[in-house]
Amino acid sequence: MLAIIRTNLLRRFTRTLFTASGIAVGVATIVALLAFTQGLKETAAGFVHLGGSELGVFQANVSEPTASVLPQSIVARLEQRPEVAHATPLLLVVEGLKSDASAIVFGADPAGFFTHNLVLTGGRRPATGAPEVLVGDRLAAQLHLLPGSVLAISGHPYRVAGVYHSGVLFEDSGAVLELAQAQRLTSRPAEVTDVVVQLAPGVRASTAARRIERSFPGTQVITDPQQALRVGANGTLISKAILVIVVIALIVGAISVTNTMAMSVIERQGELGLLSTVGWGPVRVASLILGEGIAVSVLGAAAGLLFGVIGGSLLVRALGVSAYVSPSVTAWGLGRGLLVGVAIGVLGGIYPAWRVTRMRPLKALSAT
Amino acid sequence: MSAPAGAEVTVEGVSKGFGRVSALHDVSLSVSPGEAVAITGRSGSGKSTLLALIGGLEQPDGGRVLIDGRALWKDLHPARARREVVGFVFQRHLLLATLSARANVEVPLIGAGVRRAERRRRALALLEEVGIADRAEHLPSELSGGESQRVAVARALANEPRLLLADEPTGALDSTSSERVLDLLFRLREELGMTLLVVSYDSSVGTRADRTVSLIDGHLAAADGALFQHR
Numbered sequence: 154m155l156a157i158i159r160t161n162l163l164r165r166f167t168r169t170l171f172t173a174s175g176i177a178v179g180v181a182t183i184v185a186l187l188a189f190t191q192g193l194k195e196t197a198a199g200f201v202h203l204g205g206s207e208l209g210v211f212q213a214n215v216s217e218p219t220a221s222v223l224p225q226s227i228v229a230r231l232e233q234r235p236e237v238a239h240a241t242p243l244l245l246v247v248e249g250l251k252s253d254a255s256a257i258v259f260g261a262d263p264a265g266f267f268t269h270n271l272v273l274t275g276g277r278r279p280a281t282g283a284p285e286v287l288v289g290d291r292l293a294a295q296l297h298l299l300p301g302s303v304l305a306i307s308g309h310p311y312r313v314a315g316v317y318h319s320g321v322l323f324e325d326s327g328a329v330l331e332l333a334q335a336q337r338l339t340s341r342p343a344e345v346t347d348v349v350v351q352l353a354p355g356v357r358a359s360t361a362a363r364r365i366e367r368s369f370p371g372t373q374v375i376t377d378p379q380q381a382l383r384v385g386a387n388g389t390l391i392s393k394a395i396l397v398i399v400v401i402a403l404i405v406g407a408i409s410v411t412n413t414m415a416m417s418v419i420e421r422q423g424e425l426g427l428l429s430t431v432g433w434g435p436v437r438v439a440s441l442i443l444g445e446g447i448a449v450s451v452l453g454a455a456a457g458l459l460f461g462v463i464g465g466s467l468l469v470r471a472l473g474v475s476a477y478v479s480p481s482v483t484a485w486g487l488g489r490g491l492l493v494g495v496a497i498g499v500l501g502g503i504y505p506a507w508r509v510t511r512m513r514p515l516k517a518l519s520a521t
Numbered sequence: 522m523s524a525p526a527g528a529e530v531t532v533e534g535v536s537k538g539f540g541r542v543s544a545l546h547d548v549s550l551s552v553s554p555g556e557a558v559a560i561t562g563r564s565g566s567g568k569s570t571l572l573a574l575i576g577g578l579e580q581p582d583g584g585r586v587l588i589d590g591r592a593l594w595k596d597l598h599p600a601r602a603r604r605e606v607v608g609f610v611f612q613r614h615l616l617l618a619t620l621s622a623r624a625n626v627e628v629p630l631i632g633a634g635v636r637r638a639e640r641r642r643r644a645l646a647l648l649e650e651v652g653i654a655d656r657a658e659h660l661p662s663e664l665s666g667g668e669s670q671r672v673a674v675a676r677a678l679a680n681e682p683r684l685l686l687a688d689e690p691t692g693a694l695d696s697t698s699s700e701r702v703l704d705l706l707f708r709l710r711e712e713l714g715m716t717l718l719v720v721s722y723d724s725s726v727g728t729r730a731d732r733t734v735s736l737i738d739g740h741l742a743a744a745d746g747a748l749f750q751h752r
Contacts, residue, residue, distance in 0.1 A: 154631055160619045427615050430578060432604030432680060433632035515578040518615070 454494020
């Protein structure tokens with residue numbers, strides 16, 4: 154039967170190609186978005202554990218974590234809590250670098266563990282109060298920065314005091330400024346984006362999160378990457394967009410396959426009638442039609458997987474977030490793309506296959 | 522090739538209409554195992570419809586068709602009957618254009634779930650049997666009408682049927698090819714012991730068959746043209 158399926162698809166090559174292409178576009182979109190979301194999750198993992206922290210305290214109900222605003226005074230109150238070992242504030246300056254709009258500038262307390270945990274690979278730490286900045290090694294390589302170079306942040310010049318490496322993609326793709334200077338730069342005195350926390354020994358992150366949220370109304374504590382994505386409306390939006398695209402791809406793809414296979418059934422009535430005449434049962438003839446639908450969908454899905462992997466990289470570049478989001482293609486992501494392709498074939502093949510089972514062989518033969 | 526015994530066919534008071542047109546009316550017929558029966562009649566007399574009902578391609582409105590005592594549509598599913606008992610040859614060869622002669626003969630065997638190597642072996646043996654083995658890998662477009670019809674006969678024999686139904690098998694052929702195809706059908710019937718029902722305008726079919734029955738406007742007629750009255 155496989156040989157007949159192959160022959161039937163090849164003899165209507167152009168139609169097969171167009172149908173498969175439509176499915177490929179849908180599957181590619183899904184795979185690219187899944188790769189992007191996975192990349193976001195991995196970024197979020199770094200975001201949660203900034204500077205080696207175990208959790209981050211953010212403002213609740215914000216569109217995305219970087220839009221959070223907290224009073225700096227919360228840091229001292231957090232440090233007094235028994236479940237907290239250390240807490241340090243961060244002020245995130247997004248789109249501060251014209252030369253790389255996707256890079257994040259971290260305003261950090263020079264005495265906090267965030268700054269302390271950065272490993273210098275060149276230069277020195279900035280002098281207190283001086284217009285100096287530390288740059289991550291990825292950003293330094295990208296913008297050809299060395300200790301002594303000048304970097305403009307929001308239009309203000311800062312001298313590069315040193316280059317660091319932290320191991321977190323978007324920390325290394327960004328820069329670290331003294332918190333007070335970041336607050337002046339953004340005209341947000343006494344405000345921070347979030348507070349990253351290291352827990353006291355033996356304290357579970359989930360327990361600490363619950364207690365902190367109860368003690369500080371209006372805050373949200375993020376302990377895992379999934380939560381970071383959920384907290385941000387953008388992450389939620391992407392997840393929902395993927396679901397919508399999957400459903401649209403399924404519907405459009407299934408209609409496309411249904412149309413192709415229904416046309417094929419009408420054109421091949423005589424042939425299908427003949428198969429019935431020579432003893433093929435209705436289920437076997439229907440399986441042939443269903444098989445052809447699935448085959449064209451799997452072909453499309455296979456091409457879609459390839460285009461999706463390429464599309465994932467193009468997407469992060471197009472969105473200008475390649476510095477801190479790296480598309481991550483997982484086996485499960487590819488599997489879901491393939492699954493959607495097969496589902497399109499099955500859904501699209503059901504109606505034409507059902508029609509075949511209702512076909513009267515004599516009438517079908519007379520159609521030739 | 523093994524020689525399957527012929528099937529017994531019993532048609533009991535069968536009627537069939539298409540919309541307002543009555544194609545067959547209360548037709549009864551018995552065909553013994555191994556018998557060759559020619560079915561004649563004018564165009565529109567119901568010959569092809571009778572063959573379609575015997576082969577389970579259509580369901581009768583009234584009456585029943587029994588093959589070896591089993592009622593089609595009730596005791597015997599028509600698709601199974603066509604897979605295991607009945608072979609069809611039509612006026613047009615109806616070969617699948619994109620498949621070779623051999624692959625066309627293999628089609629019924631795919632339906633019967635025969636494995637690939639065995640399919641190939643049987644198809645080649647059948648093409649040898651109908652004298653066209655040297656054209657096995659040719660497409661239908663590369664075969665003459667007579668050759669194509671011989672491939673169609675080989676396809677009809679693929680599942681080793683005990684009942685061969687031929688609906689004007691020479692209707693689209695020239696006289697020489699017609700003779701060859703009829704020679705082939707009746708020779709195979711002799712060798713294999715099949716029951717053979719042939720619908721034909723060709724008078725020579727009647728002389729080769731054991732018996733001839735005629736249809737007139739959907740009624741079975743006696744040799745002298747008088748209508749049989751079914752009890």
